[in-house]
Amino acid sequence: MQVDTLCVVPIRATKRGDERTPLDGTYDVLICGASFAGLAVARELAGSGAEVLVVDRYEIGERQTSACGIPTVWMEALGLMEAERQRFDSLLMHTPHGDSRFRLPFTFSTFDYRELCALLWRDCDARFETAKVDGRARPANGDGAIAIDTDRGAIAAPLVVDALGWRRVLAGDDGFQPPDAPLSRGLEVHPTGTGEDLEVWIDRRYVPAGYGWSFPARDELRIGVGSFDPRFHVRETTELLAEDLDAERVRYQGNWIPHKLRHATEGGVFFAGDSAGHCLPLSAEGIRTALYFGIALGRELRGVLDGWQSREQAALRYAEFHDSHEWKFRWMLHVQRLVPRIPPRLLGPLVRMLGAKRFVEWSFGHYLQIAPPEFASSGSAHDQQRADQEQHDADHTLGAERDLVEAE
């Protein structure tokens, strides 16, 4: 990874040296990664009675991984409102040829990362350990368990989740490296300050393909630039945007952002969040989708623990669920590729046109439905499977009745 633009100085709460005792053993479920996707999976497994281990190289919530902006309804659906910092009912879009304010059909909120992770973890009953995951141990166990190498020893489980972010550490190949991989890059600074608006800049002064942003979070601003082209370095222009906004260039936070779906399962391992490419192209919104797919995966794994489906069935059902979203992600990627081709002088009028109330309501409504908040409170995978089966049986009975009528 080219770390020049992506440097981060986390506040380390993680155990070091002698405190890092050896860690090994076998669990029912091993969840690698304790951010949005990993914690969403763990939360769905609470109360299952299974031995669930969650590992991350940092303590839970120690290292912020985003600007932490999300549709408010998702925070409400998961009971996470205590972590909210600020709420917005409009989006202010800046182009070199004029500004437009979009009145949103639903609000967005910024939140405190550490607090939100703590709230998600509060609802889990898993065990947590800090450990750096190095990859799959070879050879794998013969008893159906999958062994994972960490810097504290090998851990095995029949159900293993990779929620480790874009690197997809537990995949068989290692061919997912920037700048050739379908990854965007994002970097932001977090100065102290206040603001009223959720703001976005589509301006080639900051980035030829991508956008700049300023997300206020009560007493802090999250000012950054994201480039859809991984070859474009965003450090200089992130600093330029901060300078233009008279903000301090402090507390850098950045990472690669996948903009294409990858396989949901591979070699018996389940992937959720950025590791499965669940971040939405164009908007680079990946928190809501990491939670959404994490919940879906958690429900399937719960089905295995409750004994009504096998790991293979869970893999099949989760992959089907993931694949059913593919066309929506593909469509957004088309638009992502289209935006940089629009001549700059047309951008202003186009953005104003797209700001029409009916269009905003229609497009944002569809956008929210890619990962709808109702999903968070909908039934378990077993309920869903029962409903599918009932529907299938009803269709079958109807078909048989129709055949009977036709035969008569």
Ligand SMILES: Cc1cc2nc3c(=O)[nH]c(=O)nc-3n(C[C@H](O)[C@H](O)[C@H](O)COP(=O)(O)OP(=O)(O)OC[C@H]3O[C@@H](n4cnc5c(N)ncnc54)[C@H](O)[C@@H]3O)c2cc1C
């Ligand atoms: C600058 C920037 C701003 C963004 N802003 C937003 C935003 O406002 N809203 C939004 O919806 N999305 C935003 N995104 C995208 C969003 O951050 C991701 O899509 C989201 O964090 C994905 O969640 P995740 O749980 O899959 O992975 P991550 O949040 O990346 O978490 C991965 C976890 O795995 C751990 N980990 C990684 N490797 C290892 C290892 N080898 N061993 C052990 N642990 C490991 C990490 O410590 C981390 O806890 C932003 C991205 C960037 C780069």
